[in-house]
Amino acid sequence: MTLDAESLLAQAERIAATAYAPYSRFRVGAVVVLPDGSIFAGCNVENAAYGASVCAEVNAITTAVAKGATEIDTIAIVCLDGAPCTPCGNCRQVMREFGVKSVLLRDSSGGAVELTLDDLLPMSFGPEALES
Ligand code: THU
Numbered sequence: 001m002t003l004d005a006e007s008l009l010a011q012a013e014r015i016a017a018t019a020y021a022p023y024s025r026f027r028v029g030a031v032v033v034l035p036d037g038s039i040f041a042g043c044n045v046e047n048a049a050y051g052a053s054v055c056a057e058v059n060a061i062t063t064a065v066a067k068g069a070t071e072i073d074t075i076a077i078v079c080l081d082g083a084p085c086t087p088c089g090n091c092r093q094v095m096r097e098f099g100v101k102s103v104l105l106r107d108s109s110g111g112a113v114e115l116t117l118d119d120l121l122p123m124s125f126g127p128e129a130l131e132s
Contacts, residue, residue, distance in 0.1 A: 005104050005112045008033065008076035011041060012104075016080045019043040019056065026081050028056035032064050032100075033074040040064040057091035061098060069098065076104040084108055092121040 008031050016029025021044055028044045042059025057077060064072060075095060079085040084106045087095070095103070095117055103115045118124070 005076070005114060008039075008074065009078055009104055009106060009112055011039070012076040012078040013080065015041040015043050015060075016056065016078050019080075020045045022046060023048075023050065023053075026079065028077065028079045028085065030056040030060040030078075031076045032060045032069075032072045033076075034064060034069050035071055035073055038064075038067075038069075040067065040069075055088060055091050057087055058094050061094055065098070072098040072100050074102040074104065075100050078106055087120065089121075092117065093124070096121055096124050096126050 012029040012031045014029065015031065016027045019027035019029065021027050023046050029041065031039055031041045033039055040060055040063045042056050042063055044054065044056045045059060046053040057075060060075065061072065077087055086105060087103070100117050103117060103120060105113045105115065107113050
């Protein structure tokens, strides 16, 4: 695994520490890298009305989009509490919208794992399906 992957996972871990997760106590951080190399981060933000909670990945992606991103190359995701986690289905679909290529996660020994979005969301539905 490249130093880059390690550094992105370390940044995701740092942002996870800022998560607002008083209900689940499950803190998640995500960092996205755009084709121009710029980086945006997000953590999960829960709500007393549970359905209004936002995942870390969606927070990082929407923050990047608010700065003009239309494409995302890489996302690194780290969970601080409990076993290493993989992104939820909704987050995988949001990643698909912006063409995420590489997904970096931690394995159970704390090592880095790199997956493609196709590994996580095979036969996916995306924007090109609506082009005619
Ligand atoms: N969570 C994320 O931030 N990303 C995921 O991919 C899965 C789950 C958050 C949502 C909620 O705040 C907490 O983790 C427990 O589900």
